[in-house]
Amino acid sequence: MNLWRTLGTAWEGIIANKMRSVLTMLGVIIGVAAVILMVGVSAGAEATIAEQINSLGANLIIVSSIQGSGNTTGHASPPKLNYDDAQAIAKEIKGLSGVAPEQGGAAQTVRYGTANFSTSVIGANADYLRVRGLVLAEGQFLTQQDLDAKRKVVVLGAQVAKELFGDASAIGQQINVGTVKMTVVGVMAEKGKVAETDYDDRVYVPLTVLYQKFTVSQMAANRVRTIYIQVASQEGMSAAMAQINTLLAARHDVEPASPDVRIQTQGDIIATQEAATAAFRDLLAWVGAVSLLVGGIGIMNIMLVSVTERTREIGIRQSLGARPGDIRSQFLTEALALSLSGGLIGVAGALGTAAFFGSLGGMRLVVVPDSVLLAFGAAAGVGVFFGYYPANKAARLDPIVALRYE
Amino acid sequence: MQDGMLDLPESTPIPTTLLTEHALEATDRVIDVQAVTRTYKLGAVEVPALQGVSLAVERGEFVAIMGASGSGKSTLMNILGCLDRPTSGHYYLDGEDVSQMNKDQLAGVRSRRIGFVFQSFNLLPRMSALKNVMLPLAYDHGQRNGHGPSHEERAREALERVGLGERLHHRPNELSGGQQQRVAIARALIQAPPLVLADEPTGNLDSKAGEEIMAILSRLNDEGATVVLVTHEPNIAAHTRRVVHMHDGRIVSDEVQS
C-alpha cells in the first residue's frame, strides 16, 4: 500500500466516526494548544517585562532596603536607607549622572472641585524623571528648589490627571492632596504598569514635602525605600556598585560583606524576572505534556476499540493479501492521522486565540515558532507511540481467527 | 457453457494411502496436499479437524468438496487458500511448499495466486463495489507501476465481467446477496489468479442467484482457472467435473463425474 492510499484509508476511518474522532483528538487538541498558548503567554509577559524594565533607563543601579532585616540580637530594625544616604552617594561617588531617591507615603485622596480620586503619593527629587526614564506630557517635573523650599507642588500621573481634569489642562491648578493644598506643575505621559507598579496611578511631590506632610510616623521621617542611581557609563557600573556598598556599609555601621541594603542592577532584576517566568513556562509546558499524554492514552484506547471492532475487516484484508506490515501501517497511519489532525486543530486554535488576544490588546501573546513545532512534533510522537501497540495487535491477528470474528 | 463438460481433462483420484513426492513428477499440479492434519486447540481440548488429507488438483480442474457439517471442508479450504497452515503434512502450491512460508510470503501468495470467495461475501461495508474490488491491488507489492490499465479500470472490467457494470458505486448494503457475491468474485478474479477457491459461495443465496454464481465460476474455469469449491447442494456440485467427499477430517471418496 502506498502512503497516499494508506492515508486515504485512515482519513475515511476518521470521517466514518467523526464525533468519536474529535472526542479522541480532544486531549491532543488541548495539549497542543496549551503548550503553544502557555509558552506564548509567558513569552509575551517576559518580553513585556524586559522591554519595560529596559525602558526605565540605562546603566541603572537600584539600592533598596531589605525589608524586615534584623540585627544579630533578633530585633527587627527598621530599614535604614534614608535621604541622607542618597545625598551622600550623590556627593561622594564620582561618575554618577543622577541619584533619585524614592519614598512612598500613605494613599491619599486627591481632589479638584467635585472630582476626587484615591492614589499613592510618591516623594521624589529632580533627578527622578531622567534617572527613571520617565516622560512628561506637559509642564515640568519637580526641581531642586522645590525640595529645598518645600514647595507644595505636585506632578500628576496620567490617569490621575485624567480623573481630575479630563481633557483640560491641569497645569497651575490648585488641588487637594489629602488635606494639603498643592499646585500642579506637571503631568506625566502615559506609561502603564511595569511589574505590578502602575505609573499612571500616582502623584509625585518633593521628598521634603512628603516627609513634612504625608509621613505619619516620626520613625519614617527621612526614610527612602529605593534609591535609583544612574551611572554615566556602562564601564563605571561595577566600580560604582562597589563604592556604594562601601559607603552605605560605613554609614550604616555594618560589614561591607553583609550589607543591610540590596544593590542591584537592571540586569539583575531582568534575570530574576526571567528566571521566574522561565520556571512558570516550564511548569506550563509540563501541563501541556500531561494533556498530550492523556490524549495519547485516549488515542490508544480508541485504536484498541477500533482494532476490535474491525477484526473482521482485518481478516478480509489479510485474505486479500495484506501483510502484517500493511495492517500495522494502516492502523499506525490512522493513529497518526488522529493525532496530527488533533495537532493541527490545536495549532489553529492556539493561533486563533493568540490573534484574538492580540486584537484585544490586553494580554500579549508571543507565539514562539519552536513551541508550535514542539507541540506538533509531540502530537505526532504521541500518535506513533500510542498507536503502535494497537496497530501491532491488529497486524498479528491470525487471518482465520479474524475472519471468524463476529 | 455446459458443453465444456465434454472435453474433460484426465484426472484420476489420488488414493489417500499414496504419499510419495508427487510434486517432483507432476509439473502441472496446482494443488498437491500430502498427509495434512490440522488440529485446533481449544484450551486443553484438541479438535482434530483434518486427520491426514491428501489431495492433488491439476491445472484447469473444477472440483467440488462435499461432506457433512463439521467434516473439515472449511478447514481444508483455509489451508488451500493459505489463510491457515497445516499442523503437519505438506501443501505444495504450484510445486512450492507453502507450509514452510512465513506470514509475509503467505500474504504474497494470497494476493497474487489465489482468489478466495466466502459464503458470507466478506465485502467491506463502507466501500463501494468498485473500491472493494480494487482492494487486492493495494496489497500487491510485486506489481509493476507505470503501464497497463489503472486500478480503477481493472476493477471496472472485473465488475463488468460478473455483470455488475451498472453497480460500480453501490455499497454492499445497496446490493442483493447475489450481486454482493458477484462483487466478491470480481474481487477474487481481479488479479487473474490461477487458483479460485470458494467456500460455499452459494450457501447464502437462492437457487437462481446460486446458478448465476455457478455460471460465472464455470466460465472462469473455462478460461483456464482452477476452481475448487465447497458446497452442500448436489445440483451445485453437478456443475463441476470432480466431487470430493469428506467425513470426519478425511477424504472418503473422490470421483470424476461424467
Ligand SMILES: Nc1ncnc2c1ncn2[C@@H]1O[C@H](COP(=O)(O)OP(=O)(O)OP(=O)(O)O)[C@@H](O)[C@H]1O
Ligand atoms: N477456529 C476453530 N477452533 C476450534 N475448532 C474449530 C475451528 N474451526 C473449525 N473447528 C472445528 O473443526 C471441525 C471442522 O470444521 P470446519 O469448519 O472445517 O467444518 P465444515 O466442514 O466447513 O463445516 P460446515 O459445512 O458447517 O461449514 C469442526 O468440528 C469445528 O468445530
Ligand SMILES: [Mg+2]
Ligand atoms: Mg465450512
